Ligand code: SF4
Protein backbone atom coordinates (compact mmCIF):
# COMPACT_ATOMS: atom_id res chain seq x y z
CA UNK A 1 0.00 0.00 0.00
CA UNK A 2 1.58 3.23 -1.13
CA UNK A 3 0.23 5.29 1.72
CA UNK A 4 2.00 3.05 4.24
CA UNK A 5 5.14 3.08 2.10
CA UNK A 6 5.06 6.86 2.30
CA UNK A 7 4.39 6.90 6.03
CA UNK A 8 7.31 4.55 6.64
CA UNK A 9 9.57 6.39 4.17
CA UNK A 10 10.05 3.30 2.04
CA UNK A 11 8.20 4.47 -1.10
CA UNK A 12 10.21 3.77 -4.23
CA UNK A 13 8.84 6.52 -6.47
CA UNK A 14 11.63 8.66 -7.92
CA UNK A 15 10.16 11.90 -6.57
CA UNK A 16 7.28 13.27 -4.49
CA UNK A 17 6.37 15.76 -7.23
CA UNK A 18 2.71 15.45 -8.13
CA UNK A 19 2.10 12.64 -5.64
CA UNK A 20 -1.28 12.70 -3.89
CA UNK A 21 0.39 11.42 -0.71
CA UNK A 22 2.54 14.52 -0.18
CA UNK A 23 0.50 15.40 2.96
CA UNK A 24 1.41 11.94 4.32
CA UNK A 25 5.10 12.75 3.84
CA UNK A 26 4.56 16.07 5.65
CA UNK A 27 2.86 14.21 8.49
CA UNK A 28 5.77 11.73 8.71
CA UNK A 29 8.30 14.52 8.96
CA UNK A 30 6.20 16.44 11.49
CA UNK A 31 5.90 13.34 13.69
CA UNK A 32 9.63 12.69 13.57
CA UNK A 33 10.36 16.34 14.24
CA UNK A 34 8.11 16.36 17.29
CA UNK A 35 9.70 13.18 18.64
CA UNK A 36 13.17 14.67 18.18
CA UNK A 37 12.20 17.93 19.88
CA UNK A 38 10.93 15.97 22.87
CA UNK A 39 14.20 14.07 23.19
CA UNK A 40 16.14 17.36 22.75
CA UNK A 41 14.42 18.80 25.82
CA UNK A 42 16.27 16.35 28.02
CA UNK A 43 19.57 16.19 26.10
CA UNK A 44 22.64 18.39 26.51
CA UNK A 45 23.17 20.99 23.81
CA UNK A 46 25.52 19.85 21.04
CA UNK A 47 28.49 21.99 20.07
CA UNK A 48 29.05 23.43 16.65
CA UNK A 49 31.98 25.81 16.68
CA UNK A 50 35.40 26.25 18.22
CA UNK A 51 34.88 28.85 20.93
CA UNK A 52 37.91 28.47 23.17
CA UNK A 53 39.20 32.02 22.69
CA UNK A 54 35.88 33.57 23.55
CA UNK A 55 35.32 34.80 27.09
CA UNK A 56 33.00 32.76 29.21
CA UNK A 57 29.73 34.54 29.89
CA UNK A 58 29.15 35.06 33.61
CA UNK A 59 26.68 32.60 35.02
CA UNK A 60 23.26 34.15 35.48
CA UNK A 61 20.82 32.75 37.96
CA UNK A 62 18.10 31.18 35.82
CA UNK A 63 14.44 31.87 36.42
CA UNK A 64 12.49 28.77 37.43
CA UNK A 65 11.07 28.53 33.88
CA UNK A 66 14.54 28.83 32.31
CA UNK A 67 16.00 26.36 34.76
CA UNK A 68 13.58 23.69 33.57
CA UNK A 69 14.70 24.03 29.96
CA UNK A 70 18.38 24.91 30.51
CA UNK A 71 21.08 22.69 29.02
CA UNK A 72 24.72 22.33 29.94
CA UNK A 73 26.77 24.88 27.99
CA UNK A 74 29.81 23.46 26.24
CA UNK A 75 32.54 24.52 23.86
CA UNK A 76 35.02 22.78 21.63
CA UNK A 77 38.66 22.36 22.66
CA UNK A 78 39.97 22.01 19.10
CA UNK A 79 39.14 23.45 15.68
CA UNK A 80 36.06 21.77 14.29
CA UNK A 81 37.96 20.40 11.25
CA UNK A 82 40.17 18.36 13.60
CA UNK A 83 37.21 16.56 15.18
CA UNK A 84 35.97 13.65 13.11
CA UNK A 85 32.42 13.71 14.51
CA UNK A 86 30.03 13.39 11.61
CA UNK A 87 27.61 10.79 10.28
CA UNK A 88 28.20 8.16 7.64
CA UNK A 89 25.35 6.92 5.45
CA UNK A 90 25.22 3.26 4.47
CA UNK A 91 24.08 3.56 0.84
CA UNK A 92 22.71 0.04 0.75
CA UNK A 93 20.21 0.98 3.49
CA UNK A 94 19.31 4.52 2.40
CA UNK A 95 15.97 4.69 0.58
CA UNK A 96 16.25 8.35 -0.35
CA UNK A 97 13.32 9.46 1.81
CA UNK A 98 15.13 12.75 2.51
CA UNK A 99 13.99 13.07 6.12
CA UNK A 100 17.55 13.53 7.38
CA UNK A 101 18.09 16.45 5.00
CA UNK A 102 14.83 18.09 6.08
CA UNK A 103 15.45 17.67 9.81
CA UNK A 104 19.21 18.35 10.08
CA UNK A 105 19.28 22.08 10.70
CA UNK A 106 23.04 22.61 10.04
CA UNK A 107 22.68 21.24 6.50
CA UNK A 108 25.03 18.25 6.59
CA UNK A 109 23.16 16.19 3.97
CA UNK A 110 22.59 16.69 0.25
CA UNK A 111 21.00 14.63 -2.48
CA UNK A 112 23.41 12.29 -4.21
CA UNK A 113 23.25 11.08 -7.77
CA UNK A 114 20.01 9.42 -8.97
CA UNK A 115 20.22 5.65 -8.85
CA UNK A 116 18.66 4.31 -12.08
CA UNK A 117 19.41 0.70 -11.12
CA UNK A 118 17.86 0.92 -7.67
CA UNK A 119 15.16 3.07 -6.14
CA UNK A 120 15.49 5.71 -8.92
CA UNK A 121 15.46 8.65 -6.56
CA UNK A 122 18.73 10.02 -5.17
CA UNK A 123 20.16 8.62 -2.01
CA UNK A 124 21.53 11.09 0.46
CA UNK A 125 25.21 11.89 0.96
CA UNK A 126 27.14 13.56 3.76
CA UNK A 127 28.13 16.65 1.80
CA UNK A 128 29.15 19.00 4.64
CA UNK A 129 30.48 16.79 7.44
CA UNK A 130 32.00 19.60 9.50
CA UNK A 131 28.66 21.37 9.73
CA UNK A 132 27.65 18.52 12.01
CA UNK A 133 27.27 19.56 15.65
CA UNK A 134 29.67 17.66 17.89
CA UNK A 135 27.80 15.08 20.00
CA UNK A 136 24.50 15.69 18.21
CA UNK A 137 22.88 12.43 17.18
CA UNK A 138 19.39 13.55 16.11
CA UNK A 139 19.62 12.04 12.64
CA UNK A 140 20.11 8.48 13.89
CA UNK A 141 16.50 8.11 15.12
CA UNK A 142 15.24 10.19 12.18
CA UNK A 143 16.51 7.50 9.82
CA UNK A 144 14.17 4.62 10.39
CA UNK A 145 16.10 2.60 7.78
CA UNK A 146 19.10 2.49 10.08
CA UNK A 147 21.31 3.95 7.34
CA UNK A 148 22.98 6.64 9.47
CA UNK A 149 25.80 5.80 11.83
CA UNK A 150 27.84 8.03 14.11
CA UNK A 151 31.03 7.26 16.03
CA UNK A 152 30.87 6.39 19.77
CA UNK A 153 30.13 9.51 21.82
CA UNK A 154 32.62 8.54 24.56
CA UNK A 155 35.54 8.97 22.16
CA UNK A 156 34.62 12.59 21.54
CA UNK A 157 33.94 13.81 25.06
CA UNK A 158 37.64 14.80 25.28
CA UNK A 159 36.98 17.58 22.74
CA UNK A 160 34.33 19.17 24.92
CA UNK A 161 34.66 21.56 27.82
CA UNK A 162 31.68 22.10 30.07
CA UNK A 163 31.30 25.78 30.91
CA UNK A 164 28.65 25.55 33.59
S1 SF4 B 1 19.85 8.32 5.29
FE1 SF4 B 1 17.95 7.56 6.21
S2 SF4 B 1 16.70 9.42 6.62
FE2 SF4 B 1 18.32 9.98 5.15
S3 SF4 B 1 17.38 9.71 3.11
FE3 SF4 B 1 18.45 7.79 3.60
S4 SF4 B 1 16.86 6.49 4.55
FE4 SF4 B 1 16.08 8.61 4.60
Ligand code: SF4
Pocket residue numbers: 086087103104105106107108109131132133135136137138139140
Ligand atom coordinates in the same frame (compact mmCIF):
# COMPACT_ATOMS: atom_id res chain seq x y z
S1 SF4 C 1 24.23 14.56 14.13
FE1 SF4 C 1 22.92 14.41 12.32
S2 SF4 C 1 21.21 15.82 12.75
FE2 SF4 C 1 22.86 16.34 14.18
S3 SF4 C 1 23.98 17.98 13.14
FE3 SF4 C 1 25.01 16.05 12.66
S4 SF4 C 1 24.14 15.41 10.73
FE4 SF4 C 1 22.76 16.95 11.56
